[in-house]
């Protein structure tokens with residue numbers, strides 16, 4: 001397993017290009033199952049999760065061609081050979097469950113393995129099942145697989161979700177595009193990735209309104225046609241790299257960044273003493289003073305503070321002036337980066353879903369281990385600002401969500417290299 005060696009190397013200056021959003025692409029790709037015509041995605045990120053979703057769609061019989069070094073995905077699901085998403089693929093990536101809604105809508109049947117838990121939590125699928133059952137699906141759990149079918153097709157319905165689940169919103173909205181009649185989905189998630197999905201579905205002929213609000217209305221249509229869609233900028237990669245100059249000093253411009261994608265995050269950075277300025281190329285970020293102030297964070301569904309930036313924000317708070325309290329309200333076990341940061345000299349106390357961080361002057365480089373995707377990059381950020389060398393092992397986690405990390409950080413002056421596991 002490869003590792004990444006980072007050496008604290010002072011301020012960072014320059015530009016970092018931000019890729020297309022992993023979490024938008026992972027719901028846009030299954031949308032191809034809704035139409036027999038081709039769907040092409042541009043600005044796709046080059047990530048292992050995208051390769052996993054490609055393999056899943058191909059296992060169903062869809063054609064997926066990766067063009068222009070992976071930035072274009074040309075897909076077609078004219079002739080499927082299977083409606084089963086196998087455990088072997090689903091266990092590697094929970095987002096595989098996003099084929100459930102489209103398969104049900106177009107073919108009236110789907111067999112999707114339960115993803116099983118992952119490092120950050122149990123992550124059940126009850127909200128997906130409840131929403132699809134409201135549309136008339138019959139879903140049975142057997143041998144770890146959800147067996148779903150509809151007799152006579154899905155029917156529109158009014159359904160209120162108990163929690164604003166991102167994935168459940170995406171599955172239900174995709175299924176409703178081909179249901180008979182109108183669906184009103186209440187307490188829908190409002191993430192930009194959902195807005196991006198709806199914009200793509202609309203290009204395919206779907207009749208949808210309300211995306212980005214808590215109530216999404218879908219008028220079912222008989223069929224959807226092909227389309228070409230540009231994947232929205234990745235707000236989590238954007239937020240992650242905004243923290244690099246915040247932690248190390250200097251000034252970095254994040255190309256393609258837009259304030260509307262990271263409003264609550266940028267507000268927290270501003271309160272911590274980090275300036276974020278919208279330019280015509282992206283977001284320009286720099287510390288206002290020598291040391292950031294501690295701020296408190298509570299993770300919430302969009303537009304609140306994103307859980308996917310909690311680990312990275314904790315890394316910043318490790319060297320802030322003062323004590324900050326980070327409350328993780330979305331997942332039940334998303335502080336595994338904390339003990340690794342403590343190895344680097346951080347002062348963190350975790351009690352249940354709350355972590356209290358008392359800032360220290362500077363972290364010290366150490367060998368640390370990545371435990372999940374966002375934790376892995378928080379350790380790299382900490383290593384950029386720490387004194388000495390930090391080796392982050394198990395970087396396969398990183399490859400799931402960050403393309404060309406070494407190249408992007410080297411480009412702004414970081415001392416970082418990937419150590420191939422011989």
Ligand code: EPZ
Nearest residue numbers: 023026095123124125126127128165166167168308330331
């Ligand atoms: C999406 O996961 C993202 N993944 C996650 O990003 C992100 O952390 C999460 O949304 C929250 O923003 C993708 O978009 C591919 P949820 P998802 O359904 O859809 C519980 C990353 O790092 N829940 O909103 O799975 C669940 O257990 C990943 O890129 C149920 O209880 O998130 C969790 O505690 C990590 N029942 C909470 O809701 C359900 O049926 C949020 O889950 C579904 C979810």
